[in-house]
Amino acid sequence: MHNIVFLDKSAVAPKIHLPKPGFPHQWVEYDYTESEQLVERAKDATVVVTCGAPVRAAELAQLPKLQMVCVAMTGTDHVDVDYCHENGIQVSNVPAYSPATVAEHALGLLLALRRQIVSYHTLLKSNEWYGEDWQTNVFLDYEVNDIHASRIGIVGTGMIGKAMGKMAAGLGMDVVYYNQGKTSSELPLVSFDELLETCDAISLHCPLNSSTRDMFTLTELKRMKKGAVIINAARGGIINESDLAEALRSGVLAGAAVDIVEQDPIRPDEPLLELMELPNFIMTPHVAWSSQQAMQGLMDRAIENINQWNKGTPTNLV
Incomplete structure (x- = not known):
């Protein structure tokens, strides 16, 4: 009889059906x-x-009965995987459960940012545009830019990055990729220098690790092409948050949109919330992954990982 504890059920939308493992257990x-x-x-x-x-080492050390950590996500940076490996605890995750989901959100952020969709929606909602001469009003309050024929640099060549590239190409963008340490690929790879200096938009789709943390500080943001924007639907910490704020306020960077912050989940004292009044900044609360279709597939596969582990044929081990 296995005892299974789901630590954060609130991360799953109410409409999602949560299947139960197919063996005797307490849940x-x-x-x-x-x-x-x-x-x-x-x-x-x-x-x-x-x-x-x-799920960190300090607490894992006090759980002698624990045999498996089932991560119902792709990213595992919130789990001390090294400790688990060293102590015989198996860790599974759900890779590539819906690459299009995150890519769609990232593309939506890019379109909203370049077309100033949120700013114009907010303008009309506020009624600040309405005056005696409203019939002759031309809305040029915010600068709108096309993404067609512009260059997008995608950091990361995994399934999400590739999905983003395919969607961007479908809208007529010139798509290039950057992947640390990778020099050959079927994808059009560029150097980090070329990424910064030639791309009108940069979209991040890479993991957070020691080599990607603070990949974009004020130094790199200053080197980006004039008028460029950056999108982060990957992990907080890849962009240095205080440097991002300075770059946006000073005009060094034309715009940014993020779905993730370094201290996740987002808290009321999150520093980037202070940028919400800027027309060139958009932030969403880590929802790129959370379409109804993606969440259902995610939970189905997570529970199947538990079933396979119980059978002695574990899948998707980290």
């Missing part, structure tokens, strides 16, 4: 589990399921 779920709550809640667990709730 307990919590809306969200902070680090200091983990040991008490999972003390008898043989399996924990986490979307984004942290």
Whole structure:
């Protein structure tokens, strides 16, 4: 009889059907589990399921019954995978559950930013445009730019990056890729220098690790092509947040749109929230992954990972 604890059920939309593992088990779920709550809640667990709730070494060391961590996401930076490997705890994730989902959101952010969709929506909502001469009003409050025929540089050559490239190419963009340490590919690769100096938009689709953390600081943002924008639907920390704020406020960077912050989940004191009044900045709260279709597929595959692990034929091991 396995004891399974779902640490953060609130990460799954109410309409999503959550299948149960196909073997005898006890199932307990919590809306969200902070680090200091983990040991008490999972003390008898043989399996924990986490979307984004942290599972760190300090708490893992106090869970001697734990045999598996099922990550119901692709990213595993919130789990101490090294500790799990060293202590015989298997970790599974759900890779590429819906590459188009994140790519669609990133493309939507790019379109909204370049076409100033949010700014003009907000303008009409505020009624600030309405005056005696409204019949002759021409709306030129915010600068609108086409993305057709512009160059987009995609950081990362995984399935999401490729999906983003395919969509961007379909809109007539010139698509190039950058991948650290990769020199040959069927994709059009460019150097980091060329990425910064020639791209009208840069979209991030790479993991957060020691080599990508602070990949974009004020130094790199200053080197970007004049009028360029940057999109981050990957991981917070790839762009240095304080440097991003300075670059936007000073005009060094024409615009930015992000779906993820360094301290995830987003908190009321998140520094980037101070930029929300800027017309050249858009932020969404880590929802790029969360279409109904993607979430259902994600949870189906996460539970199937548990089933396969129980059978002795584990899949999607990290």
